[in-house]
Amino acid sequence: MTYEQEAKTLELPWPFTGREDELDLVRRSLTAGRPGIVVTGPAGCGKTRLVTEAVRGTDCARAAGTPETREIPFAAFAHLLPERVTLHRAVQLLSGVRLLLVDDAHVLDDASAALVHQLAVHGRTRLLVVATDGTPVPGAISRLWTGELLPRLALEPLPAEETAPLLTAGAGGPLEPLTANRLHRLCRGDLRLLRDLLGALRDSGLLTRVEGTDERAWRGPAPVTATVRDRIAPALERIAPEERETLDRLAFAEPLPLLMDTLDLGILERLEQDALIHIDDQGTVHLAHPLLGPALRATAGTLRARRLAGTPDRCDAALAAEQAALLRRIEEADVRPLPTPVGEWLAAEGAPVPAGYAAVRARFARLRGELREAGAWAREGLRDTADDPSCRAELALSAAQSGDVTAAGDAEVSGAVAVWAAAARGDLDKALAAVDADRAYDAVRLGAPEHATGRLRGVFAEHADALARGDGPALDRAAERLQERGFLLFAAEAHAQAVRAHRDPRAARTSRTRAAALARRCQSPRTPALSGLALGELTARQRQIVTLAAAGLSNRQIAEQLTLSVRTVGNHLYSAYARLGAGDRTALPWLVEQPA
Numbered sequence: 001m002t003y004e005q006e007a008k009t010l011e012l013p014w015p016f017t018g019r020e021d022e023l024d025l026v027r028r029s030l031t032a033g034r035p036g037i038v039v040t041g042p043a044g045c046g047k048t049r050l051v052t053e054a055v056r057g058t059d060c061a062r063a064a065g066t067p068e069t070r071e072i073p074f075a076a077f078a079h080l081l082p083e084r085v086t087l088h089r090a091v092q093l094l095s096g097v098r099l100l101l102v103d104d105a106h107v108l109d110d111a112s113a114a115l116v117h118q119l120a121v122h123g124r125t126r127l128l129v130v131a132t133d134g135t136p137v138p139g140a141i142s143r144l145w146t147g148e149l150l151p152r153l154a155l156e157p158l159p160a161e162e163t164a165p166l167l168t169a170g171a172g173g174p175l176e177p178l179t180a181n182r183l184h185r186l187c188r189g190d191l192r193l194l195r196d197l198l199g200a201l202r203d204s205g206l207l208t209r210v211e212g213t214d215e216r217a218w219r220g221p222a223p224v225t226a227t228v229r230d231r232i233a234p235a236l237e238r239i240a241p242e243e244r245e246t247l248d249r250l251a252f253a254e255p256l257p258l259l260m261d262t263l264d265l266g267i268l269e270r271l272e273q274d275a276l277i278h279i280d281d282q283g284t285v286h287l288a289h290p291l292l293g294p295a296l297r298a299t300a301g302t303l304r305a306r307r308l309a310g311t312p313d314r315c316d317a318a319l320a321a322e323q324a325a326l327l328r329r330i331e332e333a334d335v336r337p338l339p340t341p342v343g344e345w346l347a348a349e350g351a352p353v354p355a356g357y358a359a360v361r362a363r364f365a366r367l368r369g370e371l372r373e374a375g376a377w378a379r380e381g382l383r384d385t386a387d388d389p390s391c392r393a394e395l396a397l398s399a400a401q402s403g404d405v406t407a408a409g410d411a412e413v414s415g416a417v418a419v420w421a422a423a424a425r426g427d428l429d430k431a432l433a434a435v436d437a438d439r440a441y442d443a444v445r446l447g448a449p450e451h452a453t454g455r456l457r458g459v460f461a462e463h464a465d466a467l468a469r470g471d472g473p474a475l476d477r478a479a480e481r482l483q484e485r486g487f488l489l490f491a492a493e494a495h496a497q498a499v500r501a502h503r504d505p506r507a508a509r510t511s512r513t514r515a516a517a518l519a520r521r522c523q524s525p526r527t528p529a530l531s532g533l534a535l536g537e538l539t540a541r542q543r544q545i546v547t548l549a550a551a552g553l554s555n556r557q558i559a560e561q562l563t564l565s566v567r568t569v570g571n572h573l574y575s576a577y578a579r580l581g582a583g584d585r586t587a588l589p590w591l592v593e594q595p596a
Helices: 020-029 047-054 087-094 110-122 139-146 160-171 177-187 191-203 226-231 241-253 265-273 292-298 302-308 312-331 341-349 355-368 371-382 389-400 405-409 415-424 428-433 437-445 458-469 472-484 488-501 505-520 528-534 540-550 555-562 566-580 585-593
Strands: 036-041 061-064 099-103 126-132 152-154 277-279 284-287
Touching (some): 020 036, 020 047, 020 152, 110 126, 126 139, 177 191, 191 226, 241 302, 284 292, 355 371, 389 415, 415 428, 437 458, 458 472, 458 488, 472 505, 488 505, 528 540, 540 566
Parallel strands (some): 036 126, 099 126
């Protein structure tokens, strides 16, 4: 499948997102008395977008290198210099420029590179220099940072959670997490490639709405756009038939790798030298870029595809091994990221995902705090097994801990679902009443560690003990241990509980900041501990009443649910308004939603 964008289509700039710390660093490097900075990073990671944002509103001269003019002296500065100049004269002319942005410095001609270096040596012009990693850089440019003339900021690819606003803007609405994760994996942080793929999916109608949500999903083959072809051209243009045959065999074997012993060693050496494959410590061979497989399969031709393609059941053993590994990690209380290529491949291709696997994958994601992803995996399992109780429970749990009372109530209310469905409605008393021995840690998360005495072990017991003692530093230490083991939502909740336990206001502010930062990584959680973080210094009863009022319940409905008088509810709300600085209940939904 190919896709060609119409020339008349006007692409608007994507919103600038993330990189707050990097943006602040670049701006500070351009203030008076500073020499400037060099920004490097892989292709497409947003270097130019970052520096453009940093110099917005300033008087800035610009120059840029191009591969086509590398042999023309001072080509990058032709618009700033007379027709013929020496290096000495060029330095004199540009020394009066206060701020100079030099983009694509890795493809500057030698004279332009020397000019930039000399401007840095003289120090009269603040320089903002951008270069791409992984390509040869003129020596005069690399000596800017190796010779300590300018500091260097090495950008990493934008993390998955920070690309979400870009994907939402590009797709015209939110993407379901499995689709967002797939795009991020395929593009490896290359925002230009991401934009190209997303545009192809959107314009060709491959994004479909997920039933019961406002999200859009993508299943099936990747569109082979012009940008994709350019990126993987070294593989698609292999002339030697045996090399292309090896690449195609690897592509059609996905998501499973092939053993090195089953392939020609000489061919593998050539492909590895050209960075088209990599071989892991177990001696299995993988394609080097995640887009290579989809592109090679799409361009293989019908007969070749029919010869090389395997049957779906070839993945059964590998999928079972993934499921066992996920369960083992859960039992060991270690939910740090674990590769699951087989399950992800099945979901991406639109193949049926067994409900048992989907439920375990959803549980693993939920324990990590990836609530929207947990719901997406549960829905995958329900596509072919609509009545699977484990998937239905995981879907309800992810909805309840995201504050979605309606979706949480759609599932059969039992066990953990009962606890969190009640908590989502703001009825903590009912939630705690539903906690049993198997779910003792839920009581700790709900702020009642006395319900978990003697029932927990390890880091969960440490969390319960610290909360029971009201020990802020110990709660922070428990949060750090939880985060180390991958429990990001639990860690956020422990830091949030530490805010109220600390006696030192500075320590409380630090805990609040850490809790909010972790909550932002957890895909919009709405749990009592985090709502307490947003609602400041309210009492437990005030937080409970405010949460119910924010959900739209009247004073009388709240009174009936909590077995209080209407007057008592009104008094609690009045006191809460004063502490929150809210004029009336119309501001409460906004306040309650702030932590996520």
